[in-house]
Amino acid sequence: MASKNPFEKTVKDFMRRVRRRNPGEKEFHQAVQEVAETVIPFEAEHGKYVNQHLLERIAEPERVIMFRVPWFDDRGEYRINRGFRIQMNSALGPYKGGLRFHPSVYLGVLKFLAFEQVFKNSLTTLPLGGGKGGSDFDPKGKSESEIMRFCQSFMTELFRHINAYGDVPAGDIGVGGREIGYLFGQYKRIANRFTGVLTGKGMMYGGSLIRPEATGYGCVYFTEEMLATRGSGIKGKTVVISGSGNVAQYAAEKVNHLGGKVVALSDSEGFIYDKQGIDDEKLNYIMFLKNEKRGRIREYAEKYKAEFHAGKNPWGVKCHVALPCATENELDGKDALILKKNGCKAVAEGANMPCTPEAHAAFHKAKILFAPGKASNAGGVAVSGLEMAQNSQRLSWSRDEVDQRLHEIMKRIHRVCKQYGYENGQINYVKGSNIGGFVKVADAMLAQGLV
Numbered sequence: 001m002a003s004k005n006p007f008e009k010t011v012k013d014f015m016r017r018v019r020r021r022n023p024g025e026k027e028f029h030q031a032v033q034e035v036a037e038t039v040i041p042f043e044a045e046h047g048k049y050v051n052q053h054l055l056e057r058i059a060e061p062e063r064v065i066m067f068r069v070p071w072f073d074d075r076g077e078y079r080i081n082r083g084f085r086i087q088m089n090s091a092l093g094p095y096k097g098g099l100r101f102h103p104s105v106y107l108g109v110l111k112f113l114a115f116e117q118v119f120k121n122s123l124t125t126l127p128l129g130g131g132k133g134g135s136d137f138d139p140k141g142k143s144e145s146e147i148m149r150f151c152q153s154f155m156t157e158l159f160r161h162i163n164a165y166g167d168v169p170a171g172d173i174g175v176g177g178r179e180i181g182y183l184f185g186q187y188k189r190i191a192n193r194f195t196g197v198l199t200g201k202g203m204m205y206g207g208s209l210i211r212p213e214a215t216g217y218g219c220v221y222f223t224e225e226m227l228a229t230r231g232s233g234i235k236g237k238t239v240v241i242s243g244s245g246n247v248a249q250y251a252a253e254k255v256n257h258l259g260g261k262v263v264a265l266s267d268s269e270g271f272i273y274d275k276q277g278i279d280d281e282k283l284n285y286i287m288f289l290k291n292e293k294r295g296r297i298r299e300y301a302e303k304y305k306a307e308f309h310a311g312k313n314p315w316g317v318k319c320h321v322a323l324p325c326a327t328e329n330e331l332d333g334k335d336a337l338i339l340k341k342n343g344c345k346a347v348a349e350g351a352n353m354p355c356t357p358e359a360h361a362a363f364h365k366a367k368i369l370f371a372p373g374k375a376s377n378a379g380g381v382a383v384s385g386l387e388m389a390q391n392s393q394r395l396s397w398s399r400d401e402v403d404q405r406l407h408e409i410m411k412r413i414h415r416v417c418k419q420y421g422y423e424n425g426q427i428n429y430v431k432g433s434n435i436g437g438f439v440k441v442a443d444a445m446l447a448q449g450l451v
Contacts, residue, residue: 007041014040018059025108027328031115031353032059034360034372038434054442058118061111063087067157069135071150074143083154085133085161085169088114091444094165095131096121096381098172101179105136112328113172113352117381119437120374123413126385131167133158139174140294151182159187164195164391170384171200173327176246177212181205196391199384203396208387210402211380216250217403218379218410219323219350224258225414226346226369227321229427235259237345240319242266243326244290244297247350247377251323252283264314266326267297271314274306318342325350333358340366349373360430367426375413375433382409 011033018032036055043049065085073079084107087095097117100110110132118130135154139147162169171180180200187197194206201207210217220234227233237260241248244265252262261277265286274282282304289295301308315322315335322344324331328351336359339347346369349355353373355363363370383406390396397405413433420439421432 007044010044011036011040014056017056021060022108022111025111027112027353028108028115030329030357031112034357034430035115035119035434035438038431039438042435042438048446049442052442052446054445055438057445058089058438058441059115061086061088061114062090064107064111065133065158065161066107069137069150069154069157071146071153073146081135081137081150083133083135083157084110085158085167086110086114086131087161087167088130088132089118089441090129090166091441091448092122093127093129095167096128096170096384097130097132098134098170098380099175099179099183100132100134100172101137101139101174102134103136103138105134109328110134116352116374118441119434120378121381121385122437122440123375123416123433124378124382124385124409125412125440126382126409128381128385131169132172133169134172134175137174139179144178147179148182151179152186155183155186156190158183159190162187162197164197164388168196168384168388169198170381173245176200177202196388199387201387206387206391208383208390208402209397209399210406211383211387212246213250213253214383214406215247215377215380216252216325216350217254218382218406219247219251219325219348219376220254220258221379221407221410222371222376222414223321223323223346223348225411226348226371226427226429229418230345230369232345233258234321237261237320238263238318239321239323240264240314240317241323241325241350242271242314242330242354243324243351244286245325247380248323248325249283249287249290251325251350252278252286253280255321256280256283260321263319264317265297265300266314269296269298270308270310270312271317272297272301272306272308273314273317274300274304315339316342320345322347323350324354326354327351328353329356330354331359332356333362335359336362336366336368340368344368347371348376350377352377364428364430369427369429371417371429372433374437375417375429378413379406379410382406
């Protein structure tokens with residue numbers, strides 16, 4: 001029987017070329033496939049994009065930098081890691097995207113993240129291109145001096161490829177305020193320049209208020225906008241969050257501020273379920289536990305007599321809202337059906353691509369509001385862009401001013417998603433964010449010629 005989708009063959013042929021050129025990079029293939037399924041039909045329907053190969057050009061990095069990172073551990077042994085920077089697309093502005101330090105880092109993961117970053121940065125409406133970088137170095141279990149030596153070695157090579165007007169990295173998994181400080185210090189030392197070359201800096205040397213909170217806050221602000229389309233909001237809702245790092249912590253904080261109740265958080269060992277709710281006092285303990293003590297989430301369960309479920313994710317817990325804030329592909333089709341059965345009304349990605357394509361399809365079929373990360377977790381890079389603006393002006397804005405700007409950016413992103421994703425009486429946020437992000441980048445590329 002003939003396919004009902006007239007673009008199915010075009011998408012398959014496009015993806016065949018992508019896989020051939022990028023073998024073994026499954027996360028990258030997944031990210032490009034999701035965009036191709038919505039953008040290729042849109043290109044065909046708008047004459048100025050036809051035969052310009054714009055998506056193909058966006059899927060090809062402008063530059064891939066890979067380098068050796070040598071360092072000494074505390075025993076004086078010579079250690080080697082691999083460093084990367086993917087400079088994906090600069091049509092809208094300097095490359096902007098985080099650095100990830102984690103054993104899972106390889107070229108395919110960073111290309112997927114850089115590709116997503118292009119669309120995410122476009123949606124913010126700020127003048128930012130897309131990039132990503134990092135290393136297979138694992139900060140867990142390392143001493144402060146080992147982390148400092150690694151960061152200094154990493155920046156000794158990276159510094160020649162970045163600057164405040166060309167490529168401005170930030171943090172990501174494994175790269176928090178401590179690592180940004182060491183990286184910035186080494187850049188300043190080598191380049192002999194004090195510039196806004198990194199974001200996520202400490203307040204005392206050019207950072208921005210709300211930057212640590214931005215991704216989590218932005219995710220909840222976007223969720224609030226989605227729920228408002230159905231005459232509802234966060235207030236009174238039961239919320240389940242995966243992860244317990246920076247994004248999850250501040251998503252939980254904002255849920256509390258808006259009158260919701262967070263009942264679950266997780267880490268790599270399992271998840272906690274606190275039916276009484278993780279209020280601000282309990283959340284402060286989690287912040288201490290994960291940020292200072294660097295402990296495990298099960299310690300919360302022991303302290304507050306909550307349930308701990310080892311080796312499991314929290315998607316079986318009954319909730320109105322689910323916020324996956326841990327890592328890619330953590331919520332699959334089966335999890336999505338469980339959430340549906342338990343009455344979940346909205347899902348917003350706080351992490352990068354935490355839901356599988358099967359989960360996307362299940363949410364769409366069930367008419368569950370679903371926001372992909374390129375829309376709902378854009379708050380972090382939005383405030384990074386605001387940090388860059390403050391650095392350029394040699395100013396520091398108030399907490400309320402930055403938060404207000406963040407809130408307005410998330411509202412703007414929602415409006416773009418609605419503009420391009422409204423169909424059959426509901427908003428397809430995947431389609432809306434893909435096309436909304438694509439249009440701005442594609443128009444800039446057309447204006448700048450074949451470069």
